[in-house]
Amino acid sequence: MNINTLWSLRLGYSARHAKTIEKLGLKKFLEKSFATKFDSKIPDFLEDSPKTLNEYKEIRKKYKAASPEEVKGLLKKEGQTSFEMRAWWIAKMNEEEFPLREKMTCFWHNHYVSTFQKVKVNYWVFQHNQILRENAFGNFKTLTKKIIQSNAMVRYLDNVDNRKDKLNENLSRELLELFTLGIGNYTEQDIKNGAKGLAGLGIGEENAVYRKFFEDSESFTYLGKKGNFKINEMVDIIFEQPNIPYLVTRKILNWFIYDNPKEELVKYYGDYFKKMNFEIQPLLTKIFTEEFTKNNAGSKIKNPLEFSLQLMSELNIENPNGKLIAFFLKEQGMDLFNQPNVKGWDGGNSWLTSQVFLQRNNAADLLCNGKNISRANKDYENRLTKQNPNNQLSIKLNWDAAGNNKQIVAELKDRLLFQADENMQQDFEQILKYDFDSKTDGSENAVMRLFNFMVKTPEFQLI
Structure with a gap:
């Protein structure tokens, strides 16, 4: 495989950026990727989704007063909106001239998991996604503070139920175990005490806020420091710990290059990450430019997004149906906005079970015959996609007709x-x-x- 093609796939979702990488050089390509802007406009499909706390309360009242059939209809409408959002994001991934921001947003999406299935408010899930996009190349500590104080996260990890004298440890645990330090770098007492610092942090207008009535004002010890800490101070203490850089560095290597990165690489890049004060952009630049020179093709199994969008790019399918792609991703175990649990998608070998491989082969047959990637046989799915999945696609494979x-x-x-x-x-x-x-x-x-x-x-x- 051509090295520029390889890195076009790694830094995006197809080979169509290979010539740009070859022309600009990898470093310049990365600079342009980091400089990409993003649209902060709220998409039209979220028009009816509750956005303020008062609008959310009104929706809850409507649910309580509605009949079972009406509730079913309201839930169905939110489910349809959620699929609109999947299609919207897939289109962004597929259409961006420099897609690294979207690929990094997807990385953070699977790091700070918060699902629609649990949150149930599409606008909060959208806000969560936008925080990840805005801070995709920023500072890891800053991003952690912002995402923990998103309405989606406090809802997803039950911190709305965390209050003085009735502590809920879910958010406190995952903050340490999955988001920052990793298992073995904290104690169970740190989790219990962290829940005290998070008590009362619940849903607010634009982001999570503390409610004084539910706060715990007692002093506690957290990772060796004593005080009455709140979330920002807790994150500052976490980022003073010696093992803070390695969990996320390992996951970045895993997401982009190696299903099983060597520990010496994790430590090497992790030490650099700490030296750069947890700035993500210089870390990515160092990883990508140094790994670019190595013979490491074939070290990672494509996730379903990489597989499906590469196929569609090769076949020059214009404006692919994002909802049908979303159904295919769900079948493959990569349901956007709905990971199976807080640990996210496992990746690696889970992307190539016998069932997944068979689904991929079926998808290849369909696309190569000008048919949609997913048959979406169910009536409900057909109504959601608003397109007959059996419609013939226009496909064209580029190849040198002068060649033997x-x-x-x-x-x-x-x-x-x-x-x-x-x-x-x-x-x-x-x-x-x-x-x-x-x-x-x-x-x-x-x-x-x-x-x-x-x-x-x-x-x-x-x-």
Whole structure:
């Protein structure tokens, strides 16, 4: 696989940025990626979603007064809005000229998990997503403070139920275990005491706020320091701990390059992250520029987003149906805004179980035959997508019509596969035989058959 193609896939979702990386050089490509702006406008599909605390209270009153059928209708409407938001985000990932901000937003989305299924208010989930997008390349400590004080997070991890004399430890635990330090770098007493510092932090107008009536004002010891700490002070104390950089550094390496990063790499980049005062941009620059020079293709299994958006890009499918892609991602175990638990998607081998691989092969067959990635057979799903999934797609595979069979095989291999052995090469040449002639009827179909065969190999699942 061409190194620029490889890094186009790693820093985005397709190979279409490979020429830009080659032309600009990786460092300049990263600079332009970091400089991207994002739209802070609230999307139209959130128009009816409650946004203020008072609007949320009114919705709750409506639910209490409604009949079971009416409640079902209200919930269905919010579910439809949630799918609109999935499609909106998939479009952003697919259309951005420099998609690294969206890929990093997705990384943080799976780090600071907060699901629609639990939060149930689309606007709060959107706010959570926007905080991640705005701070994707910023400061890890700052991002942690902001995201813990989002309405979505205090709702998702039950801090709305955390109050003096009736503590709920969920947010306190995950703040240490999953968001910052990792298991083994704190005590159970730190979790209990942290819950005291978080007591009373609940839903506010734009973000979470403390409610004095529910706060715990007693002094406590937290990671070796004593005082009456609130969330910002608690995060400051967490970021003084010696092992703070390594959990997130390991996860960044895992998300972009290695399913199993070596511990010496985790420590090397983690030490640099600490030296940079937890600024994310210089960390990413160092990781990507240094790993770019290494022979590390095939070290990571593509997640369903990378798999599906790469296929659609290669087939030049314009304006793909984001809702059908969202259904496919859900089938693959990567349901946006709805991870299975607070730990997020496992990644790695979970992306290539026998069932997932079969689904990917079916999706490749559908797309290569000009059909949508998901059949969405259920009536409910068809109504959500507002499109007949059986509609024929316009597909076009780019290849050099002046080339012979070996040249076309080499061209596709360079774009799609990190490696192919001699036996695989022979299989390719059985599909596109030595007497292949691009001027004959059916030549397009022959190359498409070769493409379809390649994207169903285990090697295509790797980057």
